[in-house]
Amino acid sequence: xxxxxxxxxITPESIAVDTAASSVRFPGLDGLMGVLPHHAxxxxxxxxxxxxxxxxxxxxxxxxxxxxxxxxxDTVRVVTEASEPAxxxxxxxARRAAERARERxxxxxxxxxxxxxxxxxxxxxxxxxxxxxALQRLKVAEHKR
Ligand code: ATP
Numbered sequence: 001x002x003x004x005x006x007x008x009x010i011t012p013e014s015i016a017v018d019t020a021a022s023s024v025r026f027p028g029l030d031g032l033m034g035v036l037p038h039h040a041x042x043x044x045x046x047x048x049x050x051x052x053x054x055x056x057x058x059x060x061x062x063x064x065x066x067x068x069x070x071x072x073x074d075t076v077r078v079v080t081e082a083s084e085p086a087x088x089x090x091x092x093x094a095r096r097a098a099e100r101a102r103e104r105x106x107x108x109x110x111x112x113x114x115x116x117x118x119x120x121x122x123x124x125x126x127x128x129x130x131x132x133x134a135l136q137r138l139k140v141a142e143h144k145r
Contacts, residue, residue: 086144097136
């Protein structure tokens with residue numbers, strides 16, 4: 001029996017995952033991060049992307065929209081606004097979200113900078129984040145088995 005830890009993925013709506021895993025990889029803001037059993041305590045901020053883990057020798061994957069991962073004791077806790085396994089991802093919806101975000105970025109590219117610069121900056125970050133979520137959802141959906 002391999003060494004395992006508890007992996008919990010928590011969203012405002014539910015505990016999406018609560019399982020024994022032998023490894024987990026998550027999309028850290030600075031790149032992909034991996035955790036094995038007996039990892040030192042750690043907290044990391046997450047980007048939107050694929051969370052993958054090994055459960056009973058089987059590799060599993062789901063989309064997470066960002067948030068935090070905490071490693072403490074024998075538990076890895078991922079707290080995220082939204083998460084979906086590939087089978088729950090609505091591809092058309094993600095495509096529409098990507099197109100909306102791209103259109104916002106295009107419109108912004110045509111506009112000038114002015115007194116509302118601060119607001120535009122927030123809109124830019126929001127549009128970029130929405131585009132990242134949509135593209136990562138599409139990527140995870142492609143891996144559907
Ligand atoms: P949209 O603009 O389509 O709402 P979003 O990236 O703004 O996308 P989120 O804020 O990340 O959406 O998620 C809001 C809720 O909608 C969450 O419960 C999330 O699981 C769900 N959700 C968002 N996009 C999809 C999708 N393409 N397929 C399935 N569920 C989705």
